[in-house]
Amino acid sequence: xxxxxxxxxRLIEELSRLPGIGGKSAQRLxxxxxxxxxxxxxxxxxxxxxxxxDVKYCGVCCALTDSDPCAIxxxxxxxxxxxxxxxxxxxxxxxxxxxxFFGLYHVLHGAISPxxxxxxxxxxxxxxxxxxxxxxxxxxxxxxxxxxxxxxxIVATNPNVEGEATALYIAKILKPLEIKVTxxxxxxxxxxxxxxxxxxxxxxxxxGRREI
Ligand code: ZN
Numbered sequence: 001x002x003x004x005x006x007x008x009x010r011l012i013e014e015l016s017r018l019p020g021i022g023g024k025s026a027q028r029l030x031x032x033x034x035x036x037x038x039x040x041x042x043x044x045x046x047x048x049x050x051x052x053x054d055v056k057y058c059g060v061c062c063a064l065t066d067s068d069p070c071a072i073x074x075x076x077x078x079x080x081x082x083x084x085x086x087x088x089x090x091x092x093x094x095x096x097x098x099x100x101f102f103g104l105y106h107v108l109h110g111a112i113s114p115x116x117x118x119x120x121x122x123x124x125x126x127x128x129x130x131x132x133x134x135x136x137x138x139x140x141x142x143x144x145x146x147x148x149x150x151x152x153x154i155v156a157t158n159p160n161v162e163g164e165a166t167a168l169y170i171a172k173i174l175k176p177l178e179i180k181v182t183x184x185x186x187x188x189x190x191x192x193x194x195x196x197x198x199x200x201x202x203x204x205x206x207x208g209r210r211e212i
Pocket of ligand 1: 058059060061062063069070071072073074
């Protein structure tokens with residue numbers, strides 16, 4: 001690759017590290033970028049840096065956001081009694097597109113997978129537990145607190161082995177908190193990726209959720 005000179009080789013090498021980009025695609029993209037007007041190339045580079053620098057995790061739901069708490073957690077119109085647990089920020093975006101869910105989210109950033117060495121501690125399960133415990137008002141409390149207490153956790157992890165294992169684990173650790181834990185219904189294709197399921201199917205899966 002050195003025939004193109006060091007800067008181009010470096011660009012090709014960096015691009016080829018991106019998921020789904022092979023050597024040929026990396027070369028094609030590199031030459032496309034080189035031929036861009038300077039301001040377009042600068043805009044691309046600064047978008048990458050800004051996304052990396054300015055995006056953080058919401059301190060409440062662990063979603064990607066540029067404000068903490070994120071716009072959904074900060075929205076007083078959302079129903080704070082219901083939390084939907086998803087694997088990925090893209091799953092959250094998919095449910096937002098349905099326009100049928102008005103609760104809050106919790107983003108795990110993955111699923112339990114012993115095969116890939118991903119355990120509960122690699123996910124944001126501890127943060128979820130803390131969030132639920134803080135909401136646990138227990139006994140005599142003011143009305144304001146009652147309205148804030150979480151009543152239901154909907155586990156909307158992907159309907160595959162890892163997603164099911166994660167759902168069962170969450171149901172198990174939430175049991176002592178006596179919060180209703182539900183799982184989205186099938187209708188989401190088994191082994192499917194929530195991100196790619198259409199909105200009608202997602203809405204139906206949400207309506208048909210069952211307690212676990
Ligand atoms: Zn949030």
